[in-house]
Amino acid sequence: MKNKAPIKSPGVNILAINSGSSSIKFSVYRLNGHLERILDGNVDRIGLKDTRLDYNNLATEKQGNLRLDLSDHKSVANFLIGWLEEQLDFSMISGIGHRVVFGMKHTEPEIITQKLLDELHRIIPYDSDHLPEEIELIHVFRQRYPNLKQVACFDTAFHSKMPRVAKLLPIPRRFDTLGIQRYGFHGLSYAYLMAELGRVAGKKVAQGRVVLAHLGSGASMVAVHKGKSMDTSMGFTPAGGLMMGTRSGDLDPGVAWFMMKSENLSPKQFNTLINHESGLLGISETSSDMQDLLESQTTDIRAAEAVELFCYQVKKWIGAFAAVLGGLDTLVFSGGMGENAPEIRSRICEELGFLGIEIDEKRNKTNAPVISTDKGITAVRVIHTDEEWMIAKTVSQMLTLTKD
Known part of the structure; x- marks a missing residue:
């Protein structure tokens, strides 16, 4: 109108x-x-x-x-x-x-x-x-x-200062000239989350050992120490790492080769398969939307397995990143699922008590800013991300720097 x-x-x-x-x-x-x-x-x-x-x-x-x-x-x-x-x-x-x-x-x-x-x-x-x-x-x-x-x-800029060992891929060095490495994505979201973590919890907390989980239709995670990306789940492309709404996440290269050969797929067809037909949609065969799957998981084993696999993978990455960081001080959930799906957060955090993670289910069910118990060693937070705000903030800074 x-x-x-x-x-x-x-x-x-x-x-x-x-x-x-x-x-x-x-x-x-x-x-x-x-x-x-x-x-x-x-x-x-x-x-x-x-x-x-x-x-x-x-x-x-x-x-x-x-x-x-x-x-x-x-x-x-x-x-x-x-x-x-x-x-x-x-x-x-x-x-x-x-x-x-x-x-x-x-x-x-x-x-x-x-x-x-x-x-x-x-x-x-x-x-x-x-x-x-x-x-x-x-x-x-x-x-x-x-x-x-x-x-x-x-979006890749946030991860540009990752340690070289985190960027390296175990392929012949001749591919270095092509720029094949781990880049990482969701950087604008992570930059915002770190700024917001510093605002709500203090600079000391933001300088600690932090794992950020951006869990939406696209999903990734990052290990951060002293405000710097140390490692991240996505790799050379946004299709790597965690399974997502329609993306496969990490795959054994042999699986990729076998799938292309068995169905005579062209590179373009394979790209469509792993980016648009896999992940939650591929496992459930019904939906890429986690809310749909949560509603149908009690009557559809495919939906139940999709939810289970997603939570299992996020849990594994938390453990891996805790190892990279030498411990964990703060875990932050964000993105559509991370901010609005209490059951997913709860299932991810099950059995992570060895990392000092203990969820207060009453807080969790209301999507409270802090969902860990008061006695939990590791703080677990829910922070709404805002990539557009981060873009606008960046533009405002650039306009000031380039003022005629």
């Missing part, structure tokens, strides 16, 4: 874009001493018949949704620009930030230039599931607003 008077928000306003393979999340923030969200939304199921926009205009207190007959990121981006122009005075936007999943050698946020875009085009083969759509979005906004500064915020 068209607003008669678009929002006029004085001061610095920033648009944060968080693009996925089938969705685009966005938020507009006003910078007035602190970042205040004034508009947000999500275009989901891009490329499918039921694509829709859900939005919340906090300035006008209007919420709603729109069905969209649009088939790709470019058409959605063009629609989104027009829709945003109806919601607010776009001349008040000072900068746009984009989440870029794969950064390779780019370890800091960067003002987007043609040189950077050319480099991102070059590395598309390393992340063909995300980079093409992300680049397309950047192009659309650059064409409409060529003088507006845009910033690339790289």
